[in-house]
Amino acid sequence: MKDASPRTLLHNLPVESYVVAFTVVLWLILAVTAPNFLTGDNISNMMRQVSISGIIAIGVLCTIIIAGIDLSVGSVAAFCGVLVAQLLSHGLDVPLAIVLTLAAGILIGALNALSVGKLGIPAFIVTLAGLQVYRGLALLISGGMTVGGLPPGIKEFARGSLFHIPNLFLTLLAVAIIVHYFLSFTRTGRYLYALGSNSEATRRLGIPVFRITLIAYVLCSGLATLAGILLVSRLSVASPSMGNAYELQAIAAVVVGGASLFGGRGTVLGTVAGAILFTTMSNGAVLLDVDPFWEMVLEGLLIALVVYLDNLQKKRLSGV
Amino acid sequence: MGNVLEVKGIRKSFGPVEALRGVDLTLQSGEVLALVGDNGAGKSTLIKHIAGVYRPDSGEIRLDGRKLDLLSPAAARDLGIETVFQDLALADDLSVGANIFLGREPTRRWLGILPYIDNGLIREETAGLLKRLNSHVPGKAKSVARLSGGQRQAVAIARAIYWKAKVVIMDEPTAALAVMERQNVIKYARELAASGAGVIYIGHNLVEILDVADRIAVMFRGAIVHTTTAGETSQETLIKYMTGYHDKQAGAQRPEQEREKRHV
Amino acid sequence: MFRKFALAASVTAFPLLLATAAQAQDTVSVIVKATTSEYWQWVFKGAEQAGKDLNLTIEELGSPKDDAAAQISILESAAGKKPAAIVISPTIYEALGDPIAAVTAAGTPVIVIDSGAKTDQYAAFLTTNNETGGRAAADAMAQCIKERTGKAAGKVAFLTAMAGHESLDSRDKGFKDGLAAYPELTLVGNRVANNEEAEGMSLTADMLTKDSDLVGLFADNAQMGTGAGTAISEKSLGDKFCLVAFDSDKGEVEHLNDGSIYALVIQDPFMMGYAGVWYGYAAAHGVRLPRLVDTGVGVVTKANMNDPAFAGLLDVTKRSLSPFTGK
Numbered sequence: 028m029k030d031a032s033p034r035t036l037l038h039n040l041p042v043e044s045y046v047v048a049f050t051v052v053l054w055l056i057l058a059v060t061a062p063n064f065l066t067g068d069n070i071s072n073m074m075r076q077v078s079i080s081g082i083i084a085i086g087v088l089c090t091i092i093i094a095g096i097d098l099s100v101g102s103v104a105a106f107c108g109v110l111v112a113q114l115l116s117h118g119l120d121v122p123l124a125i126v127l128t129l130a131a132g133i134l135i136g137a138l139n140a141l142s143v144g145k146l147g148i149p150a151f152i153v154t155l156a157g158l159q160v161y162r163g164l165a166l167l168i169s170g171g172m173t174v175g176g177l178p179p180g181i182k183e184f185a186r187g188s189l190f191h192i193p194n195l196f197l198t199l200l201a202v203a204i205i206v207h208y209f210l211s212f213t214r215t216g217r218y219l220y221a222l223g224s225n226s227e228a229t230r231r232l233g234i235p236v237f238r239i240t241l242i243a244y245v246l247c248s249g250l251a252t253l254a255g256i257l258l259v260s261r262l263s264v265a266s267p268s269m270g271n272a273y274e275l276q277a278i279a280a281v282v283v284g285g286a287s288l289f290g291g292r293g294t295v296l297g298t299v300a301g302a303i304l305f306t307t308m309s310n311g312a313v314l315l316d317v318d319p320f321w322e323m324v325l326e327g328l329l330i331a332l333v334v335y336l337d338n339l340q341k342k343r344l345s346g347v
Numbered sequence: 348m349g350n351v352l353e354v355k356g357i358r359k360s361f362g363p364v365e366a367l368r369g370v371d372l373t374l375q376s377g378e379v380l381a382l383v384g385d386n387g388a389g390k391s392t393l394i395k396h397i398a399g400v401y402r403p404d405s406g407e408i409r410l411d412g413r414k415l416d417l418l419s420p421a422a423a424r425d426l427g428i429e430t431v432f433q434d435l436a437l438a439d440d441l442s443v444g445a446n447i448f449l450g451r452e453p454t455r456r457w458l459g460i461l462p463y464i465d466n467g468l469i470r471e472e473t474a475g476l477l478k479r480l481n482s483h484v485p486g487k488a489k490s491v492a493r494l495s496g497g498q499r500q501a502v503a504i505a506r507a508i509y510w511k512a513k514v515v516i517m518d519e520p521t522a523a524l525a526v527m528e529r530q531n532v533i534k535y536a537r538e539l540a541a542s543g544a545g546v547i548y549i550g551h552n553l554v555e556i557l558d559v560a561d562r563i564a565v566m567f568r569g570a571i572v573h574t575t576t577a578g579e580t581s582q583e584t585l586i587k588y589m590t591g592y593h594d595k596q597a598g599a600q601r602p603e604q605e606r607e608k609r610h611v
Numbered sequence: 612m613f614r615k616f617a618l619a620a621s622v623t624a625f626p627l628l629l630a631t632a633a634q635a636q637d638t639v640s641v642i643v644k645a646t647t648s649e650y651w652q653w654v655f656k657g658a659e660q661a662g663k664d665l666n667l668t669i670e671e672l673g674s675p676k677d678d679a680a681a682q683i684s685i686l687e688s689a690a691g692k693k694p695a696a697i698v699i700s701p702t703i704y705e706a707l708g709d710p711i712a713a714v715t716a717a718g719t720p721v722i723v724i725d726s727g728a729k730t731d732q733y734a735a736f737l738t739t740n741n742e743t744g745g746r747a748a749a750d751a752m753a754q755c756i757k758e759r760t761g762k763a764a765g766k767v768a769f770l771t772a773m774a775g776h777e778s779l780d781s782r783d784k785g786f787k788d789g790l791a792a793y794p795e796l797t798l799v800g801n802r803v804a805n806n807e808e809a810e811g812m813s814l815t816a817d818m819l820t821k822d823s824d825l826v827g828l829f830a831d832n833a834q835m836g837t838g839a840g841t842a843i844s845e846k847s848l849g850d851k852f853c854l855v856a857f858d859s860d861k862g863e864v865e866h867l868n869d870g871s872i873y874a875l876v877i878q879d880p881f882m883m884g885y886a887g888v889w890y891g892y893a894a895a896h897g898v899r900l901p902r903l904v905d906t907g908v909g910v911v912t913k914a915n916m917n918d919p920a921f922a923g924l925l926d927v928t929k930r931s932l933s934p935f936t937g938k
Contacts, residue, residue, distance in 0.1 A: 061821075069820045076813045162647070162675050171652035173837065175861035186845055212463035214452045217441070221449055224438035231436050232450040233421020262808050262841050264862040268647040268834055271676065271807040291440030313817035319803040320774065 043285045043297030045336050049329070050304045053311065061314035071193055073303075073310050075185070078195035079104075079254045079261070081302035083273055084280040085206050086250030088298045089243045091281050092210070094223040094290025095143060095150035097244065099135075099157030100251040101273035105266075106161040107132050108255035112174040112265030121180060125256060132252025135161070136245035144240040158274065165267040174265040182263035195257060199299070202250065207295040219243055223290025279326075280305060283333045304329075350412075351376045351545040352514050357396055357406035366392045368569040369406070374514060374545040379536055381548045381556045381577075384566030385589050390549050393566070394516045397547070398430045399423030410513065424450075429512035431503040431520055439492040443484060444473035446491055447506045476505040480535060497528030504535040508542050515539055516547045521555060533559045553582045567591050637695035639891045641884060642685055643673035644702045644726070649860035650833055650880050651700075654724070657884030658698065665892055670694065677773060677806070679703040683710045690714040696891025697721050698884070701728035704777040720894035724883045726778040734894035737886055737904045739878040741778045744908040745785020745831075748855045751874040751910050752827040753793045755853035764795035765826035767853075768818050770839055772806045772832040782831045782857055799825070804835060808862070811838025812845075819846070826853060833858035836875070840866030859911070859925050867913055874912045877924050882906050 057064040083100050090097045107128050114124035135157070142153040187194045210216040218239045221229045230236050254273075259265045280301035286293025305326065312322040354372040358365070367389050374380050384390050395401045397408060399418035408415045410426055420430075430436070437446050444466070445452075453465045477484050484498045491502060500520050507515045517536060521529040529552075536559050540546050550556050556563060557577050565573040565588040573588040586592075641658045643651035655671045662669035672689055674681035679702040687710065689697060697719055701707035708729030715721050715732040723736045753763040769786055772779055783801075790796050799822055802814040811834055819825055819842070830839040836856025840863060843854050849870035856863055859877045866872040883906055890900055911921050 063820045063823065066820070069817075072813075072816045072820060076816075079809065159675075166646055166675065171646055171655075172649045173833075173861040175865050208461075208463075214454065214464060217445060217449075217452065217464065220440055221438040221445075224440040225436070228436035228438055229449075231420055231430070233419070233424050234450050258809055262812065262837060262862065263844075264808075264837060264865065266647075266649075266808055266834070266837065266860070266862065268645075268676075268806065269808055271647075272805055287440075291438070309813070310817050310820075313800075313802060313814060314821045316800060316821070319801070 043294055043300055045333050046283050046285065046297055046300045046304055049333065050300055050307060053304065053307050057307070057311045057314065061311060064311070064314055067191070069310070069314075071188070071191070073306050074196035075193045075261070076310070077302050077306040078193070078199040079257050080273060080276050080280065080306070081199045081299050082202050082250050082254045082257070084277040084284075084298050084302050085202055085295055086247035086254075087274070087277040088281045088284075088286060088293050088295065089206070089210075089219065089246045090150065091278075091286050091288060092219045092223045092290060092293050093240060093243045094226070095240070095243065096154060096278070096288070097139065097157075097247045097251075098151065098154040098274045099139070099161055100247065100254075100277055101270035102158050102161035102165065103132060103135055103248055103251040104255035104258060104270035104273060105268070106165040106168075106255070107252040108259045108265045108269055109165045109169045109174055109267055111256050112177055112259050113168055115177050115181065116174060121178065128256060129249060129252055132248045132255075133245050135252075136248030137241060139248065140237070140241040140244040143244065144237045162267070169265070169267045171267060175263075177259070177263060177265075181260050185257060185260035195261070198253075198257065202253070203295050203299050206246070210295060215239065215242060220291055223292075225291075276302075276305060279330050283330055349375065351410065352397070353409040353412075354393075354397070355407050355409070357393070357403045357408070359392060359396065359401060359404050366569055367396075367403070370566075370569075370571055372564060372571060374547060376513070376543055376545050377540050378561040379540050379546040379548050379559055381550060381560035381563045382566065383550065383553070383556055383563060383585060383589060388566040388589070389569040390566055391518070392569075394430070394518060394547065394549065397423075397514065398428060398516060427511065427513035428516070429507040429510065429514070430516040431500065431507065431518065437491050437499055437502060440490050442489055443477070443491055443494075443502050444469040446502055447473055447476065447509055449506075451510065472509065473505070476509055477501070479508070480505055480538060495528060496524045497531045500524075500528075500532050501535055504539055507544065508539060511542075512544050514547065515544045516549070518549050519551065520548075521550065521552065529555060553585055556585075557582070565589055637892070637895065638668040638670055638692070639888050639895075640670040640672055640689040640692075640694045640697045641887065642682065642689060642697065642699040643671075644682070644700050645675065645677045646673045647675045648833060650858050650878075653880035654700070654884035654887075657881035657886075658888045659884075660881075661885045661888035661892075665888070667695070667888065667892060669888065677702050677776065679706040683707065686710050686714065690717060690719055694719065695895040696734075696888075698724055698887035698891050699728075700725040700883075701777070702726075703775065705729050720891060722887045722891045722894065724887045725878075725880075726776075735890050735900040735902060735904065737883055737890065737906055739883075739908050740905050741781035742785035742788070744857060744876045744878065745782040745787075745829075746789035747785075747908055747910050748782070748829050748857070748874070748876045749786050749789025749793070751876070751912070752829060752853050752855045753790075753796060755855070755873040756796070756826050759851065759853070760826070762795065763793045765797075766799045766822050766824055767796050767827035767829070768798065768800035768802075768822070768825060769829040770811055770814060770818075770831065770835045771801060771803045772811070772830075772835045774803050779831050783829075786829050786831075796827070804838070806832070806834050808834050808838040808841070811835040812842045813838075815839040815842035816846075819848075826851075828852070828854050830854065830856040832856075833860040833863055836860075836872065837862030837866070840871045844869055844871035864916075864925055867911065867916055870913060874910050875925075877909050877911055877921070879906050879909075879924060881924075 063069055087097050087100055110131060111124050111128040139153055142148045143150045184194055218234050222236060222239050258269050281298050284297030284301035308326055350373045352374040354370055357367050357370045359367040370393055382390050396403055399420045399422055448469050453468050454462045455465045456462050480501050484501050520532050536546055536548055548559055560577045562576050564571050565585060643654055645651060658669050672685050682702045704727055711721050711728050712730040712732035720734040723733045725738055757763045771783055790798060800818055804810040804814055828839055830836040839854055843849055843852055844866060853873045855874045856872055857876050859875050863872060863875055867875055894900055
């Protein structure tokens with residue numbers, strides 16, 4: 028065994044190293060070029076901005092690891108956000124409204140898992156339908172209108188902070204730590220990777236494949252629901268247009284964070300780093316007054332570049 | 348050593364097609380039994396019965412003398428029947444150790460509460476196993492994706508050895524391998540038998556079969572038509588049985604063959 | 612101010628139509644830009660009211676998001692059912708021109724509302740002059756800055772909900788033109804969001820980081836207004852900062868109330884839907900219509916938001932207006 032060779036060393040670089048390196052470089056550049064970048068205010072702004080998209084991305088990561096996908100997360104966030112707002116505006120207690128809404132989100136995840144795991148419909152199709160269905164339901168239960176008049180306590184959470192760290196970011200950290208523990212240290216978490224790697228082998232080893240699928244989709248929809256509730260807290264109203272195109276941001280963060288769309292690979296650390304990278308880009312574009320259209324082009328090119336480098340590394344290491 | 352596995356009178360039909368027409372087979376601990384036959388002879392159907400994928404229409408399978416009932420692949424594995432499949436049941440993105448322990452990970456608890464997979468133990472055991480197989484598998488590789496076909500066989504076999512499988516089914520393990528690696532796989536099969544398992548080895552390459560096997564059973568059209576020890580047969584004899592040529596010869600051979608079959 | 616009652620003068624033939632209205636249950640299709648926005652729901656509410664008044668079936672159509680291709684398909688399939696008339700708000704000026712001309716050529720009268728399309732083959736165009744609205748926003752912002760600092764001077768910026776939308780572009784152009792009257796107000800930035808509240812909020816916070824001395828921001832639709840208003844409210848800048856936003860959904864009205872938004876430039880979507888259906892019905896019965904009708908814009912501040920004239924505009928549930936029947 029030649030463990031010490033440079034090849035093996037590179038090989039053992041974590042998959043998320045590129046995105047972390049990119050983010051650090053971008054932070055250094057911005058720290059030099061944008062005078063207000065490294066201010067407490069701006070960093071606290073970015074922490075708030077990354078939280079909701081980061082939580083959604085961690086959920087989507089779980090489905091991508093099992094070689095699935097969830098395109099419905101943005102719509103689920105909108106639907107559940109409107110749902111919790113409607114429950115609250117009808118006078119329900121805050122904890123009860125949140126529990127009921129989370130239950131609805133878990134049910135959505137279970138339905139996705141049933142459609143994928145039992146009916147055998149491709150996840151892309153199931154969740155593409157969900158993208159429409161839950162946006163439609165958000166419109167239906169809101170009558171197409173913004174839902175306001177929420178109890179003041181709701182917006183306090185998103186505005187509050189603990190030791191100067193915004194509550195929203197603390198929520199993201201808690202979610203990241205729990206899901207990281209689950210994926211990296213528990214047997215069920217490891218089976219997510221096994222399933223995404225080789226579903227037939229996983230089945231033959233007697234691992235309950237449907238249960239694993241169920242856990243992945245329920246986690247994803249549950250986290251999208253949590254994100255929807257946090258969005259309502261942040262905006263202090265619920266609008267059926269919330270969460271538009273969040274699924275694409277989430278997938279971008281997951282993929283840039285080193286996950287494979289073919290399943291089996293991906294980490295929470297990489298995903299959070301991916302989400303931070305995109306938030307930094309968007310923040311930096313405003314601070315440096317980059318043309319908004321160029322910003323879109325740059326973000327697209329970045330996705331291509333990071334994934335290309337990742338593939339390049341894999342090819343070189345496999346000796347091709 | 349005694350019979351670890353006994354297959355008695357297994358019959359199986361898929362619609363009008365009779366895939367198995369009363370198969371009898373015994374396997375002893377510590378031996379490699381090669382199962383040969385042309386495509387469609389029923390080899391795959393037979394091993395899928397043993398591995399718990401199919402249930403027979405009639406007949407029975409006994410492991411250590413106990414009848415196996417309502418078997419599923421997971422239950423078969425729990426009882427000690429391990430299968431090394433043609434397309435290899437490895438999860439590409441997991442490490443060697445994670446693959447060997449997949450589905451049976453040892454866990455410990457943090458502060459007696461929070462369970463976590465004991466990766467230290469997995470690494471240790473994996474290193475020992477790979478050393479024993481003398482396999483040149485990089486045990487610390489992050490994923491098995493880049494391992495060669497032979498190395499992947501080694502991982503699958505290490506899994507069977509570690510879990511002290513009683514019966515290991517190797518389904519065309521050398522089909523996609525380079526010549527050098529075939530030699531290694533034959534070595535692994537012998538190592539496996541030496542560790543006390545009964546090995547059923549399915550293959551097409553008769554040279555290789557004669558090299559690896561203690562005994563050889565030939566299947567033809569859903570039945571075992573000939574059983575012999577490797578030292579007492581030749582490629583020509585095996586081919587004669589595999590192609591059904593023996594059928595066309597004098598009827599006098601038939602009773603002899605039937606008698607042989609009963610002795611299996 | 613609102614010139615909506617000018618509408619009444621042009622529809623003197625309508626009472627004649629009312630006599631026949633009760634007999635046939637005609638259908639008028641109303642196609643909006645995006646069903647996910649409160650603004651378009653108000654258009655539907657107005658259309659429903661007109662449907663009741665005229666005994667018409669109203670078919671409410673539109674894609675969830677501003678999607679020109681989807682809107683063309685919706686228009687084509689609606690026209691295929693041969694309704695009495697179609698009321699449409701084109702998503703993209705260039706894209707909807709030919710499809711609208713084709714529907715007109717096939718004999719169904721088309722009433723264009725809110726935003727224009729690149730064709731003259733329609734029965735009537737009812738719109739808010741978005742440029743006028745943008746100019747009104749610039750005036751309101753200048754007034755606010757003057758009230759708070761003594762003179763209309765400082766850095767201002769604007770937030771565009773989406774790129775390439777005719778009515779938004781007109782608002783932004785009107786805002787920029789309007790600023791020209793205040794030489795000491797300098798425009799320092801423009802960001803384009805994804806028509807999503809949280810993104811509007813983030814961009815507002817980032818613009819304030821970039822220019823901490825920013826004194827005014829114009830948000831050009833309801834989503835941006837809600838997002839920007841939340842950012843201002845989170846930073847408790849309401850009494851220092853001059854945020855002016857278009858439209859009036861619940862989020863914006865809440866922020867108008869808590870002082871985070873200084874002024875809302877409001878249109879009358881209810882009237883657009885209401886009059887759109889009336890016009891369509893009239894056109895279907897051969898009534899000659901004025902080609903262009905301005906439904907007007909108004910500026911609401913916290914000071915005048917409780918004025919009865921604005922009650923039905925800020926909250927459609929308070930709307931009891933049926934101007935032509937008086938019910």
